[in-house]
Amino acid sequence: MSTISRRTFMLAATAMGAIALAGSIAYAELPALAKKDTYKVGFAQTESNNPWRIAQTNSMKSEAEKLGYQLVYTDAAGSAAKQVADVNSMIAQGVDVIFLAPREEKPLIPAVMAAKKAGIPVILLDRNVDQSLAKAGEDYVTFIGSDFIAEGKRVAEWLAKNANGKSKIIELEGTTGSSPANDRKKGFDEAIAAAGGFEILASQTGDFARDKGRQVAEALLQAHPDADIIYAHNDEMAIGAIAAIEAAGKVPGKDILVLSIDGGKEAVQAVIDGTIAVVVECNPRFGPKGFEIMQKYAAGEKIEPKVINDDKLYDSSNAAAELATAY
Incomplete structure (x- = not known):
């Protein structure tokens, strides 16, 4: 039988507490996002210790720069607790929207709920949160990623x-x-x-x-x-x-x-x-799709609870031909 660490227990307890609080306050609707020429956007990255994460971060930074948006970027360095703190810092800085790549499904629930309470919409990238504790269309806008x-x-x-x-x-x-x-x-x-x-x-x-x-x-x-x-x-x-x-x-x-x-x-x-x-x-290139979804949400368009990226398969039959397009 595995031993549950004190940190894991405390994070899970915090997550459950956030759900209980959200339930008692009964937030029924997602926060709105005003349609503007420019935005202050938060991107809470989970870590930057591998090529996939670096490619994702570069895609987000590049797209924000192209659009002329201010990007508030944080790196949780593999810590769910730090990532929760990063989101809280973004809330304090008054960002318009938060892109969150949640390190773990349960410990990031408090971050999602805190942003919702502060009136800031959250879009999840590449990893989801526990669907029994938070739901797309109610607690966050959508999940963008692979199946x-x-x-x-x-x-x-x-x-x-x-x-x-x-x-x-x-x-x-x-x-x-x-x-x-x-x-x-x-x-x-x-x-x-x-x-x-x-x-x-x-x-x-x-x-x-x-x-x-x-x-x-x-x-x-x-x-x-x-x-x-x-x-x-x-x-x-x-x-x-x-x-x-x-x-x-x-x-x-x-x-x-x-x-x-x-x-x-x-x-x-x-x-x-x-x-x-x-x-x-x-596929780690989330910038174009992420900001497109954000703009559609600001325009009042209906956003599906999941937006799934198309992914290739590489084996001996196509790897050489496809190498140049790999990240």
Whole structure:
């Protein structure tokens, strides 16, 4: 049985308290966004420790500059507690709207609710919050991002057709409690179970980080020397897993298939090189779509609760041709 840390417990308790408060005040409608020539926009980023996050941040900054908007940018450095504080700081600075990439589903609920109480609309980017605690169209405007369940499912479906007799899987999960980790696991696990003939030997978080992914892969490969597939929830962990496979004296792509999600240039190059078998893209270029949705909301247009990005799939059939367009 896992031990719940005091920090996790306190964040969850704070989230539940925020919901109780919101329920008692009974905010029924989203805050409005006035139609203006320029805006002061908050963007609360979760971290900047990998190419995907950097590409997302650059896209947001570039689009804000193009539109002539003031962007208040923060980096939570991988801390849900700091990200809540970042949003509170934006509220104090009087931003017009907040783009939030929530690090975890439950701990960021207080931030969403605080912005709503302050009359500032929130648009979620790339990660969602717990739908039992906050809802699109009521507590925040919308979620813009990929269909994480579909991403995991696409990886599993590709594997079912291309496994060539390999069947024993190690799964490297993303950040515990985050929507992409939850959903990429759900999509893959359910689809691989439906396909039949596969076994997930072990599943453990690598926190979406390259070095931690390497460390976890090394430990799991030692514990399960018969593993011949590694499914990583993102490119960083997949690249870490390649190093772990090589350290174990095995050949990535031959002895062990590596499967990934994100689609960064380094990972697509690894597909060309044969060390990664398949990568399902998770598009990080949120600037154009994010600000388009914001402007439509200000204009009074109806916004769907989810706006899903289109994602590519890279394997040996197209990686070389698509490398130039990868982020």
